Amino acid sequence: MITADGIFKNYGKTQALNNASLHVEEGTIHGLIGPNGSGKSTTIKILSTLVRPNRGEVSIGGVPLKKGSAIRQQIGVVPETPRLHEYLTAHEEIMSYARLSGLGRARARDRVNAVIKQLDLAMVQNQKISRFSTGMKKRVALALAMVANPPVLLLDEPMSGLDPVVRRQFKDTILGLEGKTVLVSDHDLYTVDELCTSVTILQQGRTLIEDNIDSLREKVGKVSVEIKPQDPAQISNLAAELQQMSRVTSAEVEKDRVVASVNDSEKDIPEVIRMAAIFTEIVEARPSKISLEEIFIKLSSGGDRT
């Protein structure tokens, strides 16, 4: 759905993107992660046709970037810090955006009412935006992005500056977007981990890696199992014993338990637990996924880390 290859972008002497690439499949939620200054926002701005790349091929839904208006028919954008017309009410702002997007009066009214309901903005729709908190403004920005019902949503750090309750609402809204292709740029890796099925990691304007998150876990060392022996004195011995298993890539002691990383979650974990139970009596065994943060740190080691 979204294809970007060999993208270069300079701001004066600063190189924001240096041969970056991005591929997002239709109907998926894709994460765009990287340290500050890695080119995430620039990528979103290029896809939004707000910023022109110096070089590179970009298309959305098969439409090349040069056909700006046709591209914009397919996208909705939520900026990192949404600036809105403070003198308007939420309803006026969303209605204006709907009309600017070319919707007729009746259709615009229907869509505005639908997104206001979907994003729980009904209570505040007639309040001036100048009175809104950051979270409310983000919700209005998301409503703007969704009002013309585009198939692709580009969300630039959608969770930044939100309190936990609004984050949860936002996350649920994004996960509930059926049939949409969503690109989420964020440097909160937990957010991306929760939302996305695939991810592109940018570093210094280059694409470090792009893959399915589960596939990345496998590549990096991926799934682990935490085993707590009944006898704390056995922890070191248990770690050494598990380390010898061919299926275990690493076994490390963490407080009162051993964390063993394995190659394949479905096949290897029961076998590792069985071996541990044979070696010593265990009180708890729990599989755990390696976090996206750990994947990111491993893959971008040597770089600026978020």
Next chain:
Amino acid sequence: MSGLLSMLFGYMYLTWLEFRYLVSRRTRASYIIFILIFGMSLYGISIQDYSAQGMETTEILGELEIGDAPLIDMLIFIFIFGMSTFASATGGEAPAIVIPAQLGVTLIIIVSIFLGINMVSRLGAKNAASTISREKESRTLYLYASTTNTRPAIYLAKLKAAYLTTLPMIAIMFLGVYWIWTSYFGSPDMVTMQSTFQSLLFNMVIMTLCTTILFTSLGSLVSTLKREEESAVSLSRKFTTLAAALTTLWLLLPIFAVTGGKMYSLIETLTMLSPITLDLIVLYGNESTLLIQYAGIQLAAAAVLTILGIIVFIRQDIEY
């Protein structure tokens, strides 16, 4: 087809949105000042008495004749004023002055219409200068640029909205000049002035429309070049002030005739850089060929500025 229609709807709505903003936020004070100043200038002219007769000035002013140049007309007016009011003023009576209608027309052109065109241009340039720079400063330009509207459409819609805000002012100018004519120059003995007046009104409207388009286009270009509204508006004001200053220089041109050929022609060329000078030349000369020529120059210049502005705007990155 639906894509084109949605772009057209978006363009029309954007024009309406911008027009509404400019009218509610940036235009009211300009209109109040315009009505006050333009009204005062018309009132000043209206309190004179006019006659259809010319006036013999050769005995004292030599070869100076009405209609040679605005400054000479003003000198003749001052002469007539002095001559006709001296006796009554020294006798303790209220001075009564009767001046030729042709001089009244000159006064309307170089005082009221000059002021009017300057203020309309200023409003157009100021409003246009605020359109894109305002959105850039508040970082809300993405709200338009991320819709189906193209950059040229956004640019033109905002320019058009700024231009539309000036039209009522031009209508007020028309009505004001029409009123003063029918009230003070409309007597049957001035029937020979009718055609002069009609073409003056027509020329005034055409040239004001063209000059306003030119300054609005200039304001829009300035708006794309600046990141802050205030600096864009300030720069556009400087352009209109410069134009008014050059036109004032043109009014005083006969003074520079004594400086000699080269200096005079240099100053004359400089004054012609102001579109308002071209307007006054058309109105003062009252020639249709001049009207077509100078209106054409202004429209061509406006088109060049607009194309330039669109190119600059297309090439700009929009931040949010």
